[in-house]
Amino acid sequence: MNRALRRSATALLAAAVLALTGCAGAAGSTPSASPSETTAESTLSGELNVYAAASLSGAFDAIAEEFTAENPDVTVSPVYDGSSTLVTQILEGAPADVFASADEANMDKAKDAAIDPALFASNTLVIAVPAGNPGDVKSLADLAEVTTVLCAPEVPCGAASAKLLTAAGVTVQAASLEQNVTAVLTKVAASEADAGLVYATDVVGRDDVEVIVPEGAEDVVNHYPIAALADAANPDAAEAFVAFVLSDAGQKILADFGFGKP
Numbered sequence: 001m002n003r004a005l006r007r008s009a010t011a012l013l014a015a016a017v018l019a020l021t022g023c024a025g026a027a028g029s030t031p032s033a034s035p036s037e038t039t040a041e042s043t044l045s046g047e048l049n050v051y052a053a054a055s056l057s058g059a060f061d062a063i064a065e066e067f068t069a070e071n072p073d074v075t076v077s078p079v080y081d082g083s084s085t086l087v088t089q090i091l092e093g094a095p096a097d098v099f100a101s102a103d104e105a106n107m108d109k110a111k112d113a114a115i116d117p118a119l120f121a122s123n124t125l126v127i128a129v130p131a132g133n134p135g136d137v138k139s140l141a142d143l144a145e146v147t148t149v150l151c152a153p154e155v156p157c158g159a160a161s162a163k164l165l166t167a168a169g170v171t172v173q174a175a176s177l178e179q180n181v182t183a184v185l186t187k188v189a190a191s192e193a194d195a196g197l198v199y200a201t202d203v204v205g206r207d208d209v210e211v212i213v214p215e216g217a218e219d220v221v222n223h224y225p226i227a228a229l230a231d232a233a234n235p236d237a238a239e240a241f242v243a244f245v246l247s248d249a250g251q252k253i254l255a256d257f258g259f260g261k262p
Contacts, residue, residue: 045073053102103156114227119262135194146194
């Protein structure tokens with residue numbers, strides 16, 4: 001089967017899985033697709049390099065584990081960083097097979113390299129403060145009065161932070177501008193800052209930070225697209241991984257980690 005036909009087959013598989021999802025939601029009794037159904041006759045093998053936004057690290061580690069369980073001859077190697085950093089690396093020739101961005105703007109930069117990007121998740125921002133909230137932060141306005149760390153403007157979480165702060169009429173002189181959301185949360189958890197804006201999914205299950213949901217957060221939503229890449233060294237596995245993320249199994253894992261529907 002040539003590559004074009006493989007892509008078509010994978011696209012049809014993803015569409016079928018999504019159709020099953022829709023039917024299950026409407027009827028409430030149709031069995032959902034499972035990983036074993038999507039990969040029961042898998043003959044995939046080799047290395048698979050997945051470049052994904054830092055905010056996806058927990059969920060994609062779990063997805064990679066399940067994907068590998070169904071495709072034991074595939075070794076998934078995730079690379080997590082800010083989406084803007086990843087897309088730069090991809091455009092400069094990094095050996096990526098799949099790209100998952102935390103926003104559509106950075107996927108657009110890779111439009112000549114990405115095959116049919118599809119939205120698969122959404123996320124919103126929260127204020128993270130160290131345990132005990134030493135800065136007594138209660139709202140976005142307080143971020144202007146304490147030591148605050150933000151994502152850099154070119155990073156999806158930075159663009160969303162700027163939009164949220166602008167909507168609230170708050171100007172923050174950030175103590176530092178980080179290249180990914182993980183770096184922001186790390187500084188907050190280590191009490192190197194009184195507060196930071198991170199994704200809601202970043203703080204799920206953590207007891208070293210406290211969370212404040214700011215007013216207007218529901219109006220600033222990041223939508224996550226994913227795509228296999230045209231120059232993928234392992235195109236079959238790349239397309240199957242994308243289909244898995246879009247499947248019921250992948251969507252359940254993402255929901256477990258706090259991500260919203262696309």
